[in-house]
Amino acid sequence: DQQVKQNSPSLSVQEGRISILNCDYTNSMFDYFLWYKKYPAEGPTFLISISSIKDKNEDGRFTVFLNKSAKHLSLHIVPSQPGDSAVYFCAASVTGNQFYFGTGTSLTVIP
């Protein structure tokens, strides 16, 4: 059973607008969450992370929000750029244990 879910397989956004990618999880023991970005024919690359002691983490244009009560996290990209077009995976772990990945959301940023 998927412990980490990304219910939107794809998302299209105009360049300059905000992209919001969502992720839900079922295991309340997860205490660390990550987002990876993947271009075609390449491996995933780490983008941003958040610990369960925080509800927000920013890195440039990327912000991750965590709502522990709803078991939900989201990745905001502002402003979106064509180079952001990729598949985004969220992942979660209990500290010191394996990461569980979502199924991915394919983001297309339209110029």
Place this chain on the structure above:
Amino acid sequence: NAGVTQTPKFQVLKTGQSMTLQCAQDMNHNSMYWYRQDPGMGLRLIYYSASEGTTDKGEVPNGYNVSRLNKREFSLRLESAAPSQTSVYFCASSGDVFQIYNNEQFFGPGTRLTVL
């Protein structure tokens, strides 16, 4: 600095054939991992090696074996390939096993395997 490299990039096998997927990293990482990615399933951990000389099962280990040849290399072997093993396989490495601060997992480019 090549990071994590995988060979081959593509492979087609017949049911019952065997093959070994190779992975090497040049970042002096202690821990290495093998994942598979299937449509609608995300990435799932097959096996991992916390350090040289140790290996452990992940979420989906059945049908696979691994060898941590040295600190740099971690291979994945399919002894008798099945169509259900058609997938994209990713190798990854990190400084410490399931390390979560300052150094997330670094992934290779993947091997696309088809079993007929």
